[in-house]
Amino acid sequence: MTTGYTPIYRIMKDNEDITGNFNDRTLQIRVDLQAGDGNDDQCTIIVDDRDWRVVRPLNGDVIGIWLGYVEVGMAYMGSFELSDITFLGPPRQIKLLGKSTGTNDIQKAPAIREFDNKSVGDILGQMAGQTGLGLSISGDLSGFKIPFKNQGNVSNLHLLNELERLTGAVAKVVDGKLMFIKRDGGETASGVALPTLVLLPEHFGTWEVRYTSKPGYGQVKASWFDKDEMVRKWVGAGITSGDGVGLANKFGGAFNIGQLFNSQEEAQRAAQSQAENFQRAEVTAKFDLAKGDPWIRDQQTLLVTGMRDAINGSYVISKATHTYIKSTGIKSEFECKLPGTGVDYAEASTEFMRPGPGELLGEYLRTHPNVNPGDLSQDDINAINQGGFVQ
Structure with a gap:
């Protein structure tokens, strides 16, 4: 295992390596x-x-953009369209x-009216x-029908947020493809299971x-219309707190x-999705790694162990920030x-x-053939935004 790493990066434009310009x-x-x-996935370059x-x-x-280390290789961060350019000074930057x-393209496209x-x-x-994007959607989400009518000009982004909320999905654009996958599912858009990353105290800064x-809700309820009996019916999903205590025992509200x-x-799916949103909101964690690791992405499942109770446990990364800083190297922070x-x-x-x-995870993947990125299709690799584990 390599103990010292030399940070590097790569920037491409129009299939041309322009790293030398930077x-x-x-x-x-x-x-x-x-x-x-x-x-959205975003980049900032100074x-x-x-x-x-x-x-x-x-x-x-x-x-x-790629980030990585000479001794290991580089992880692909994604492609980005510049949307804001600022000239600063002094110093001149x-x-x-x-x-x-x-x-x-999603933001500027005409809103879907009907x-x-x-x-979904x-x-x-x-x-x-209508935007010229590719589409990758988990099969079990595709058939969900929308239970409401369009009222006014609802933006595409607002509509995507509504679809996320109702189905328990993640909607995002990656490399010119609209992705819609199960949140916290531990799988790619095509259903390939992703391994859980185990982190010890030594991994953290x-x-x-x-x-x-x-407080407030012990369950979520959703209704559906039974066309046979011509009556509105209700289903529910319970909410369990981060300590494993059912809030319904305290508050009882729905x-x-x-x-x-x-x-x-569909009513049951929506109720379960909202219940899961409430459960996620009760515990949040921020982890700063001792060594920047750009191979780790959003939606990666984590198992933290070797620490105390209330820290040990299961997590899902909702935001992964990787920063190359000229004076210090690569830093990785996770929400x-x-x-x-x-x-x-x-x-x-x-x-x-x-x-x-x-x-680093990149070196682990390279040296452990049982975890083979070659088993994933290109769509799978795009789905987790890890195109090229070792460059």
């Missing part, structure tokens, strides 16, 4: 990989413009902001088609795990979803939540990745 000038590259909820000789970047330019390629009783697959297919009391669903199955299903990955997972202290 090597003496890049002060910082930050990439935020986010698991939906209205948030360039030294001390002599005003940097060629002017333009809004709309598309760049690909250029700040570039970019969003995952295709995100701006989706009453359409399925129909709506996302129409949205992707700092940590913060916060338990927040959110959160009622306003929409009337098409079937009992995490409990899995909404309350699953214990120590018992539920069938495959684990266990990097040693100081070892």
Whole structure:
């Protein structure tokens, strides 16, 4: 196992490696990989413009970013369309902001005006088609029908957020493809199970795990219309707190979803999805790794062990931030939540990745053939945004 790592990066534009244009000038590259909820993958690059000789970047330019280490290789961060360029001084600098390629197309596309009783697959297919994006959707989510009518000009982003909420999914654009996958599912869009990453105290620089009391609801209820009996019926899903205590024992109240669903199955899915959202909100964690590891992504399932109770346990990364800083190297920070299903990955997972202290996930993948990225299809690799484990 390598103990010392030399940080490197790569920037591509129009299939041309332009890293050499940045090597003496890049002060910082930050990439935020986010698991939906209205948030996009983004990049921020700060360039030294001390002599005003940097060629002017333009809004709309598309760049690909890799971060990694000489001794291991580089992990693909994604492609980003520049959307905001700021010239600063003193000192003379250029700040570039970019969003995952295709995100701006979703935002600018005409809103879908009619989706009453359409399925998720129909709506996302129409949205992707009118923006020229590819589409990757988990099969069990595709047939869910929308229980409400379009009222006014609802934006595409607002509609995606609604679909996430009702189905328990993650909606995001990655490399020009609209992804819609099960949240906390531990699987890619095509159903391939992803191993759970096991982290020990030696992997962390700092940590913060916060338990927040959110009283009010012990369950979520949703209704559907029984066409045979011509009556409205209700189903429910219980909410369990982060301490494993049912809030219904304390408060007993129910959160009622306003929409009337098409079937009992869809009402039950919506109730379960909202219950999982409440459960995720009770425990949040922030982990700063001792060694930056850009191979770790949003929606990665984690098992933290070797620490105290209330820190040990199962988590899902909702936001992964990887930052290359010229003076210090690569830093990785994660914002995490409990899995909404309350699953214990120590018992539920069938495959684990266990990097040693100081070892990067990228090196672990390279040296453990039983965890073979070659088993994943290209769509799978795109789904977890890890195109090229070792470059």
